Amino acid sequence: MEGRKRYQAFPRRRENNITLIGMPGSGKSTLARISASMMKRPYIDTDHVLCEMENVRSTGELSAKTDFRGFVEAEERAIRSLPLDLDNHFIATGGSAVYSARGMRHLQKLGPILYIEVPVDILLSRLGDLDERGVILRKGQTFEDLYKDRHRLYRRYADMEFRVDELDVGSSAKLLVALVTFLEKEREKHHAEETYCRYRNRV
Secondary structure (H helix, E strand, O other), rough: OOOOOOHHHHOOOOOOEEEEEEEOOOHHHHHHHHHHHOOOOOOEEEEHHHHHHHHOHHHHHHHHHHHHHHHHHHHHHHHOOOOOOOOOOOEEOOOOOHHHHHHHHHHHOOOEEEEEEOOHHHHHHHHOOOOOOOOOOOOOOOOHHHHHHHHHHHHOOOEEEOOOOOOOOOHHHHHHOOOOHHHHHHHHHHHHHHHHHHHHHHO
């Protein structure tokens, strides 16, 4: 956490969707899908939106057909296609979503953003073939370099960080649901207190 603003950010009155960001292999899509099911909420994976918009079978296929800038621009279009009146969804994003400031501002309007943080050694053990996963590395860049570069951006845009390490996905989802439930109650309490204070000041 980076000081008090991290705790103040989640209660801000925005839309009520929950967006998960993080590295490939961090489990964003699985966590979002399972958590949405547990909370009986809809689920969106922006990678699926991207593939449909670009008429490709996978993000790996898209990354093979375009360069880094083209991929980021396509991802931004997919993210910004999400309607601003989206209600109570869990949203999983691609790992490179944070390279688009416009895309991230759009997600911020939709609600709180959680960074699913997983240590780099665990990520590498999960990922396998980086090309198949659509992980784009610049010439001479290692996965560790990519992690350091993105970690800074994830922390910039996240309202809160959620670190799972070696927990299995079921336990991680239960913890995430508990966290979201608690924070949403805190947000409502925070909003109610602000509303009461404004009312008291007027009477």
